[in-house]
Amino acid sequence: MAAPALPRLYLRQFTNRRIQERLLERDAIPTLETVLAREQQQLERLNALRQADKLDFGQEVSDEELAILVPEIKESIDAMLGVEDIPLPRYRHRRTSILSIDNMQTLVPAGAAFINAVATGFDIDRLLTDGISIAPIFYFLLHSEAAVLCHALGMANTGYGRVSHYDPLKKTMVISRKELASETRSIAHEYTHHVQRMAGIPLRPGYRALQEGHAIGVDRRISHACAEQHGNEAFLYDTTNGGVGLLRGVYRWACKQHGKTPSASLFVIPSTSDDPDTGIKKRPNHHALGDAFFSLLEMEHGPGVYQDFIHGRLVLP
Secondary structure, three states: OOOOOOOHHHHHHHOHHHHHHHHOOOOHHHHHHHHHHHHHHHHHHHHHHHHOOOOOOOOEOOHHHHHHHHHHHHHHHHHHHOOOOOOOOEEEEOOOOOOOHHHHHHHHHHHHHHHHHHHOOOOHHHHHHOOOOOHHHHHHHHHOOOHHHHHHOOOOOOOOOOOOEEEOOOOEEEEOOOEHHHHHHHHHHHHHHHHHHHOOOOOOHHHHHHHHHHHHHHHHHHHHHHHHHHOOHHHHHHHHHHHHHHHHHHHHHHHHHOOOOOOHHHHOOOOOOOOOOEOOOEOOOHHHHHHHHHHHHHHHHOOOHHHHHHOOOOOOO
C-alpha cells in the first residue's frame, strides 16, 4: 500500500514537546543506558577495525553510480516501510563551489533570517521551537561551505550529516559526494524524508525531532542491512559514530533533569559528534532528541516501529 496521509490527531503524539516529555520520564534513563552501552561497544570495535585498515569505505560515488544507487536504496526502504507507489524524488550530487546555484540561492534570503539568529545568540533550536521562519539561514548554515566557519563557532553543531539535504518543496535530494559506505547512509536518510513528505508529515518546526529521528532510525537499519549484504562493516561506521554522540547528549540531559550522575563508563570511547556541553549547558538538538526517542521505541516495539509509524499504527501510552 502507499504511505497514507497521516491524520493530525495521530501526529500530535509526536510533537517536539511530547518527544521531550517521553525522554524525560525516569524509566527512559535505563533504556538509554542499555542502547548507549551497546552502541559504544560497537564503536570501539569499529574503531579498532578502522585503525587496522580493515574497513572498506569504497570510492567516492560518481554521478553515474548515484543513478544506480538511489533506486536500489529506494527499493530497500520501500520494502522496509511497507510502502508502494512512492514516486522517485529528483536527486543529484551537491555542487561544491561557493558560487554555485546551491549556495547562491540561499545567500540573499539568509540576510533577514541572519538578523533573527543574531538576536537569539544563534540558538537555532530555540528559533525553530518558537516557530520563527529561519529556513533560509538554516539551510545556508547546514548546506554550504559557510558551515565550516559556523561549526567552529558552534552555530550549527547538529552532530549529524550537514551537507546532504532534502528539499520538500521541490521534492529533491541533494547528496554530498562521499565514499560509498557514507553516501549510502545519506541517501537512505534523505529518501526517508521524501517518504515522510508523501505521508503528509507536517513541515512545521514542531515536528522536526520526529522527522529526524525516524529518518535516522531508517538509515541505521539500512546501514546494518548493507553491512550484512556486502560483508563490510564500514557501512556501520558513520551511523554508530554519529549516534553515540547524539545519544550521550540526551542521556546527560535526562540525568541532569533527575539529579542523577551519568555513568562514566558510557563516555569512554570518543565519538566525533561528542559535545560535552549538550545536556549540561544546552538542550540536545532535534536530531539527538529524535534519535533517542526512536531508539527507545525500537527497544520497546522492535524494528517494525518505523513501518508502524508511517502507517499510523504506532500509539503511545
